[in-house]
Each structure stands twice: as C-alpha cells, then as structure tokens.
Amino acid sequence: VSADADPIPRTVSWDAERPAVRLIDQRRLPGSLEFLDCRTVDEVCVAILGLAVRGAPALGATGAYGIALAAAVGEDVERAAAALVATRPTAVNLAWGVQRAVAAWSARGTGAARALAGGAAGALAEAERVADEDVACNRALGAAGAALLGDGARVLTHCNAGSLACVGYGTAVGVIRAAAEAGKGPRVWVDETRPVLQGARLTAWELDRLGIPATLVADVAAAGLMAAGEVDCVIVGADRVAANGDVANKVGTYGLAVLARHHGIPFYVAAPTSTIDLATPDGAAIVVEQRPAEEVTTIAGVRVAPDGVVARNPAFDVTPTSLVTALITEHGLATPPLRSFLSAT
Ligand code: MRU
DSSP: OOGGGOSSOOSEEEETTTTEEEEEOTTSTTTOOOEEEEOSHHHHHHHHHTTSSOSHHHHHHHHHHHHHHHHHHTOOHHHHHHHHHHHOSSOHHHHHHHHHHHHHHHTTOSHHHHHHTTHHHHHHHHHHHHHHHHHHHHHHHHHHHHTTOOTTOEEEEOSOOSGGGSSSSOSHHHHHHHHHHTTOOOEEEEEOOTTTTHIIIIIHHHHHHHTOOEEEEOGGGHHHHHHTTOOSEEEEOOSEEETTSOEEEETTHHHHHHHHHHHTOOEEEEOOGGGEETTSOSGGGOOOOBOOTHHHHEETTEEOSOTTOOOOOBSEEEEOGGGOSEEEETTEEEOSSHHHHHHTO
16 A cells, blocks of 8 residues: 555645645644645744644654755745754654754755755755655554554554654554554554543544544543453554653653553554664653643633643653563664664664
C-alpha cells in the first residue's frame, strides 16, 4: 500500500503553489477533516502552539517544512529556526527536523550566493526527505513491533501515536496497524487521554478509518482492565528517549508503565531513532512542557472546575527505562545504552 493510498492523508505536506506548509488541522477532528495552510513561519508556530499539529514525528516534519517555507518566502532562516524550536520543548524531533533543513539550506553557501545555489530548494528537498523517511521508518518499526503481538492481542494505547502524530502510518498505532495487515486481528483499548483528549479525538478516529476494532475508555479505567486480564500489552509512542532509555511521553504514560509492571503485562514504546536523544543522558534532564491551566479546567472548551481553582498541566511525564519491556524502532528492538545501539545501526 503506498502512502498516497493511505486512508489517512499525510499530516504535513508542502503546497508549492502558495507556497505553504499544509497541515491536517487536528483541532477540528473528529468532527471534520480540514487542512490548514501556513504561509509564514509565525503561522506555523501558532499552529504548533495551538496543537493544530502535534506528535513528535509530525513536529519534526513541520519544523523542516517551516524552514523550507522561511527560505522560500525570504524570511530570516536563523530566526525562523529559533522560533520553531522554542514552541514546544519536549519532543526532540522538532529541533532535529529544523536542524536537518537548516543544514541543507546552509550547505548551499552564504548570502546571495546561497539563493543562486538553490538554498530554498535544498531546504525543501530535505524537508521532503524527512517526511518520506518518517513514513518508511514507521512501516519498518510497525513490522518489527507486530512480530511481538499474538493473534487477537488486546492492546492498550495512550494519546495519539498514529498517523496524525507523524507524517503517516504511525508509531504505536503503526505497530497495531502492521499486526492488522498481517492478519493478527488486534483489538485496541484507546485511552481518552485527558486533558486534551488525543485518544478520544484522534486515535479513535484513525482506528475507525482503518477498520481496526477499538474501544474507548477513560484513562482511569486502565487499572481495572489490567486486573481483569483484559489487556495483553501496552504500546505507546515517545517524545524523547534519553541515552539511558528513559522515555518522555504524554502525561499518564508513566502511570500505565507502573500498572503494566504490577500486572505482569509487557509495556512497549514504539519510536523512530530520530526520537532518541543521546545529548540527554537520562529522564531527569528532559524538559517537560507545562501547558495552560485552561486545558485542565475545561473539557472541549466547557469549564468543569470552579473559577479561580489552581491547576497544573504537565503535558508529559517520564517513564524509567526499567519499566520499558522493549523500545521498538525502525532498526528493530533497541536495548540501552542507546549510544551503542545507534552506532551499530
Ligand atoms: O502533546 P502531544 O499531542 O504533541 O503529545 C504527543 C505524544 O505524547 C505522543 O505519544 C508522542 O509524540 C509520540 S507520537 C508518534
């Protein structure tokens, strides 16, 4: 199946006509599938901050296309890079994607010579490579992960680590998808994922489009499902994997890992190697983004807490490597220390 035949369009792409970075506007899902065209780097930054686009690999591609946009429309590329990277601190793919496109742009010389040598074209070609590689990596890690699942596996997933969190196919959902394509008939428990409901809004929508049986549950239902023997494994994505294997992912992930260990259930993390950050030694060094309190005091824009209540909203938490059964990458299962794993790939 080619990426173009995918029932879910690419999350991030390039519109050469305008020019623009074209995003699926994830704030509109599941109600409607709409696209958002960003024609300036500021518009890209606003889209990232407002979660119109989110998910680590999708942010990587958006960052790369953001640099291509800056170069194409004559914005200051260095300033654009700083602005894009500053939007969200936790997903390492964002800075990684920006840096790849900036390096391709810089490689074409300096100043006016760079324009003549096709600096903008170089940045765009690199952004397209980042996007294409993402889909290929996810298919590869999906196949590697699917081999771990038995027939009819009941998989619990958290947040959205699907096509919408990437350019296409998905990481954690990619594993489930590859198992379905292999005829293994997986079934999915979808955590709703408070506060902003990526599971309910996005993962449930994707699985419905893919025809994979899924049941939505409140996050707090996971413990009881595990105790009742109704979960065979947990598979989540990652925003940053430290060199020692500690994993930052959507808030609530750590709790699931603790629960999985208590119940003797495998806890898998699926992520491309672009999410591994060797510059971060361990989870303690990962910056966890703090998001607006309103995401907690409201649900879908409706206030559910008293005025003036104090709320804290960490967007991610860190799961220690000791609780991770396997890290599934496009190069197979990775075992810490990850520096050795990466140098062997
Ligand atoms: O705040 P979000 O929606 O960007 O958080 C996304 C996640 O935590 C995903 O699980 C992670 O980025 C992996 S996506 C393949």
